[in-house]
Amino acid sequence: MPRDHEPIARLVGAIKRYGPLTALDGVDLQLQRGELLALLGPNGAGKTTAIGLLLGLIRADAGAVELFGQDPQRIEARRRIGLMLQNAELPPTLRVGELLRLTASYYPMPRTLAETAELAGIGDLLKRPYAKLSGGQQRRVQFALALCGRPELLFLDEPTVGMDIEARQKLWAAIRQLLAEGCSVLLTTHYLEEAEALADRVCVMTHGRMIHEGTVEELRARVALKRIRCLSALSIDTLRGWPEISEVRRESDRLHITAADAETVVRRLLVADLQLRELEVQRAGLAEAFTELTRDADEASDTQREAA
Template identity: 55%
Template sequence: MDASPHELASLRGVRKQYGKVLALDGIDLAIAPGQMLALLGANGAGKTTAIALLLGLVRPDAGQALLFGLSPQQLAARRNIGVMLQSAGIADNSKVRELLALTRSYYPQPRSVDECVALAGLDGLLGRQYGTLSGGQQRRVQFALALCGNPRLLFLDEPTTGMDIEARQALWRAIGQLSAQGCAVLLTTHYLEEAEALADRVVVLARGRVVAAGSMDEVRRHVAQRRIRCVSSLDVACIAAWPEVRSARALGTAVAGAAMAAMPSAAAGDRGRGSADAGPDGGDRIEIVADAAEPVVRRLLAEDPTLSDLEVQRAGLAEAFIELTRDDADVAPATQREAA
């Protein structure tokens, strides 16, 4: 099997089908040394299947899966990885200390217990039985077990599910330390802020295909929208009808763009302005989503001399993700979401 020296793991033209359900449709994916790759997609997009192929848990129907240049089923390849999946079949009566000792025994050069404890935040938990731990504490134990073999590549499937904010941020710091030491990380997460905080490369799956891949900025550029916030006395429904505007809202009331153009002005004004936060000059705090910021900002300033608190932001990863996977949940039936 041929493998690029710049790839630790890869899928090449991989196709995987479960009965009538096409989970992956000829995707390419590669992970480089030291890279932190976030694999994103709606439920059923194919993330779990992609990971299962790289771990050797299933085989592709077509294409090739490689792990360190070898078949993922080979023990020599698996000894270089650490895995933290969404669920773990760990005996409730096992003590944390025993779990670490057992897992470390599988590897020729394991990471020290002290380092695993420090990275995963397990101080005070070594003598506890796994079943007595909270959900967040159990996830930290699973993270520590994934580190025991001192892996070159770490698979983290929804790693911070069940963790509070403090524990989640502590895990982010630990993942950052591992990356700085040269460990590559493949991360799947439903928390888009987690991907933004950690990943240097993003791959977005939809309907079993790669719909976007690249750096965070490159994925954001798939959506050219800008978010404009200001305090203005202008009518929100009128702004929403401007040709450059996708939507405008005051407070929590969203107003679709061109669809509002035919609304009678008095009714539209009531809907757009009814319960909005008032600005210092009697205007409303408004949020506008536009395809281009410049013409909208120029018109705002021209039509409202009292406009204030103007902010312009580019689309974030959340907006890009929603746009790229917009139809995924509707297209994929429930059976596909479960399979993939």
């Protein structure tokens, strides 16, 4: 789907301090219409602060913050967003259908109750009190509340925490449908496979700074590691002695090897075990790329502190 060139949400050189702590240190971030941007980073990286600025919940100490080209605290901008926070306090005695009708009434052109329930997969929960639902069911209801106003921009903070695999897959499908309709999504998640499955772009934060922005493939390309899987009788101790191998483990009869120089390792494997079979070589996934990127940033930060 074609996208406008003008971002619908952005931070420009955003700085936010809490006393001596700098939560955001000159962060640039922008989100285009119809894209899903995954904002990743360890705890304390500044993700929550960045989202708080875009939602108008807090003010930046310096830099610019825009939501649909406006101040995020303007009601005209806020009516165009949906929000699913990691922690939500909702009236426990209201039934799910009542919660949806109440929330939809705050928006000028909300979805119908039936449309919202179908998209979020909660048609069987409408008559049940919110407090009587399981944690995973409550998360599905919170997702429904976030999308019922037909938002142009959806903020999803750890949306699938507490969900089982089936519910998670259904929520992913709903997110893809919203993206196809032109909705933009800003996603924070600790499930890196979630970002890998959904994101158009990934931004990685640590220590209040943006350390990477690009597609999942571009993030992977920054990491030299590759994963090798095979069936082999070679022992773990033998392979740990090979300098090209970073990590090795065995699951059942299958070896799982991580190596920077995969070609050399594969050649050695074929020579050392003539019975080797079911050989697979894959590039590093998002998890490995994220770990290496944040580790490098942590080491650089430690070096700067020691030099200061």
